[in-house]
Amino acid sequence: MSGARILVVDDEDSARVGLQRLLRQAGYTADAAPSAAAALAFAAEHPPEVVVTDLVMPEMDGMALCAKLHELDPELPVIVATGVGDVSSAVAAMRAGAADYLIKPVEFDALVIAIERARERRALRVETENLRRQLREHASEGLQGLIGASPPMQKIYRVARQVAASRATVLITGESGTGKGELARAIHALSPRAAAPFIALHCAAVPETLLESEMFGHEKGSFTGADKRRVGRFEQAHGGTLFLDEIGEISPLVQTRLLRVLQERAFERVGGNETIAVDVRVIAATNRDLAGAVDAGHFRADLYYRLNVVHMEMPPLRTRGGDILVLANAFLRRFAADNLKPVEAFDQDARTKLLASRWPGNVRELENAIERAVVLCEGTKIEADDLPTDERSTASNQVMVPGATLAEIERWAILATLEATNGSTAKAAEMLDVSVRTIQYRLHEYAKPVS
Numbered sequence: 001m002s003g004a005r006i007l008v009v010d011d012e013d014s015a016r017v018g019l020q021r022l023l024r025q026a027g028y029t030a031d032a033a034p035s036a037a038a039a040l041a042f043a044a045e046h047p048p049e050v051v052v053t054d055l056v057m058p059e060m061d062g063m064a065l066c067a068k069l070h071e072l073d074p075e076l077p078v079i080v081a082t083g084v085g086d087v088s089s090a091v092a093a094m095r096a097g098a099a100d101y102l103i104k105p106v107e108f109d110a111l112v113i114a115i116e117r118a119r120e121r122r123a124l125r126v127e128t129e130n131l132r133r134q135l136r137e138h139a140s141e142g143l144q145g146l147i148g149a150s151p152p153m154q155k156i157y158r159v160a161r162q163v164a165a166s167r168a169t170v171l172i173t174g175e176s177g178t179g180k181g182e183l184a185r186a187i188h189a190l191s192p193r194a195a196a197p198f199i200a201l202h203c204a205a206v207p208e209t210l211l212e213s214e215m216f217g218h219e220k221g222s223f224t225g226a227d228k229r230r231v232g233r234f235e236q237a238h239g240g241t242l243f244l245d246e247i248g249e250i251s252p253l254v255q256t257r258l259l260r261v262l263q264e265r266a267f268e269r270v271g272g273n274e275t276i277a278v279d280v281r282v283i284a285a286t287n288r289d290l291a292g293a294v295d296a297g298h299f300r301a302d303l304y305y306r307l308n309v310v311h312m313e314m315p316p317l318r319t320r321g322g323d324i325l326v327l328a329n330a331f332l333r334r335f336a337a338d339n340l341k342p343v344e345a346f347d348q349d350a351r352t353k354l355l356a357s358r359w360p361g362n363v364r365e366l367e368n369a370i371e372r373a374v375v376l377c378e379g380t381k382i383e384a385d386d387l388p389t390d391e392r393s394t395a396s397n398q399v400m401v402p403g404a405t406l407a408e409i410e411r412w413a414i415l416a417t418l419e420a421t422n423g424s425t426a427k428a429a430e431m432l433d434v435s436v437r438t439i440q441y442r443l444h445e446y447a448k449p450v451s
Contacts, residue, residue, distance in 0.1 A: 004119060005029045007048035009039040009065065010081075011057045019052070022108050028115075036060035040068055044426035047073060049122070050115050055082040055089060055101075063093040070097050071437040072426060075125060077118035081106050144186035146179065147330050148323035152315035156183065163310045164190035169262065171247075171307045172285040174314030177364030180285040181245060183314060188241040193281060196240030201233045204246035212254050213270045216261075222271020234267060234278050241281045247307065248288035248299065259303045282307070317359040317366060327363060328354055331370035332382065343377045349384040352443075356415035414442050 006028045010016035016032050023030035031046065033039035036057060043051070051069060055062035066078045077099035082089060087103070094101060099118040102110060143157045163170055164187050172180045181200065188198045206214050213223075217232030233242055250258070261267045266277045284307045293299035317324060328346065336343040346354065350373075359365050373386040413432065418439075421427035425443075429436040 003027065003029045004049045004115075005031065005046070006115065007039060007043060007051045008032045009034075009036065009051060009053035009057075009062070011035060011054065015054070019106070019111075026108075026112060036062075036065040036068070039065060040072070043069060043072055043076075044424065048076070050099075050118050051076060051078045052111065052115070053078060053080055055080045055086055055093065063089065063096055063098075066093055066096060066098050071435055071440075074437075074440070075122055077122055079111070079114050079118060144189045146182055146186055147327050148320055149326070150315075150320040150323045152319055153323060156312060156314065159310070159312055160187050161190060163187060163312075165192065167281050168309040169281070169307050170283045170310045170312060171290070172283065172312045172314060173290070174285075174287060175316050175362055176287045177362035178314035178316060179363050180287075180314050181243065183312065184241070184243040184283040184285065187283060188243075188281075191241070191281070193240045197237050198241050198243065199233050199237040200243040200245065202245045204249040208251050211250060212257065215254065216257065216267050216269055218270035219272040222269075226271070229269070232269065234261060234280055235276065237280045238278050239280075241283060244282065244284045246286055246288075247284040248286040248290055248293060252300070255300045255303050259300060259306060262303075262306045317362045324354055324359070324366065325351060327366055328370055331367050332374060335371045335374040339374055341374055341377065342380050343374050343382060344380045345382070347381045347383050350382050350387060352415065352418050353384045353387050355443075356418070410442070414439060418443075 006023050008016055008019050008023070008030060009032075010019070011034055013034070016034065020030045020032040031042060031048065033042050036053075037060060039051070039053070051065075053062040053065055057065075060068075062078075062080045062082075066080070069076050069078055078097070080093045080098050080101045081104055082101060083104050087101075091101070099121065100114045102114060143160060146153070146157070160183065170184075170187060172183055174180055184200075185198060188194060201214060203211060213226075213230065213232065215232050215234060217230050217235060218226050220226060220229050244258075257267065261278070261280075262282065265279065266275050268275055290299055290304055290308075294301045294304050317327075325346075332343060332346070335341075354366075361368075369388050370382075372388055373382045376386045377383070414428065417428040417431050418425070421431070425436050425439045429439050432439075
C-alpha cells in the first residue's frame, strides 16, 4: 500500500469519518471531503491516487464528480459506493469512467481489493504509456544524428535524402544554434561520398588575411611566416564534402576565388602557379540574410546563385513543438552518463518550463541548459529550479501581435499562465476561462513528437 493517497467523498459524516479512519489504520494516506465541490478543490491541490465516492449526494452526485475529476486527471481511478437500489446508476457511472463500484454498507476488505486493483490498472497504463513514449522518442531520433520528428524537421529529412545523392551545392540558412552543421554532416553521411572526408571550416573564426590560405593552401615563402607548403581545406576534402560555415563573412577577394572553384573545380594555392583540380561537394551555411547582402552589394550575386542551388532553412527550436522534450531527454541521458549522475527524467514543472521557453539560442542553448541542470540536480529528477532562467528567453517569450499565429498566441497564453500558477492546471483553466481538460489536451499536444 505504501501510503497511497486515497480521497473519501461522502456527505454523511459518520460514513466519511469511519472510512477515513479505517483506511489510515490500513496504512493509506486518507483524506476526506464532505461534498463533490470540496473534493474537486482538494484534488486540484493534492492529487489523490484513488477516489472513493458516494453515488447519491446533494448538488453534485458521484457520477458528475467522476466526470469532473477526469477533467483534472483522465487516468484517476474513481470507485463509487451505492445502495442496492442504485446499481443501475453505478453501472452507468462505470460506463462514464468509474473504475469500480461497491454496494453499501461497504465491506472494508472488498474496498481494499478494489483500491489495489484500481492502482494496479493505473500503474499498468502508466507503464504502457512510458513504453510508448520511449518508442516514440526512439523513433524520433530523426536522421543521421539529427533528433526530432516535428513537421518542420520531417521536411528537412525529406529534402536531405533527396539532395544527398547529387553533387549540387547546398545553402543552409537558419538562426544560430539550430544545427546547420549537423545537417551538413547528415547530408554527407547519406551521400555516395560518405567514406570520403567531411571537412568543416568556420569562416568567421579565421582572420580575413588568413582565410584564403586556409581554404586554398599556400606555397612556401608566399607570405611572411609561410615557411613550408600548406594544403588547404579544398584539397583535404577531395572526393568528399567541404562545409563552409558562416559563408556570409568572407571577403570580396575570397568570394571571387570561391566562385571560380565552384565553376571550374580548380584553383591555385596562394603564391603558386600549379592548377589543382578537385572533386569537392560544397555545403555552405549562414545565419545572415544573404539575399539582402546581395542587394546591399556586400555579397556577389553570381556566387550566391552558385551556392543556393538547393536551399534548406533549419527551423528554430520554438517552432518544433514536442521536439524540445525529445532533445532535452536525449541531452539528459548523455550528460547523466558523462557526469555519472543518477538523473533519469524531468518533473512536470521542469517539463512545463522547457516548453514555455522560446529558446532564442535554439538547440545549442537547450543543450547547455540541460548540461547545467544535470550537474546541479541533487536527485533522480530535474526540477524547474535546476534549469536556468534566461532573461533574453523570458523577454522573447512575448508573442508579437500582429505577427504571431492564433496557435502561437494560444500556446503562449497557456504556458505563461501555467508558469504564473506554478503549474496548476486548475488555476490556469480558471484564469483562462477554459476547461482543465482543454489545458491538459494542449499540453499533451505541445509535448508529443509528431510522426
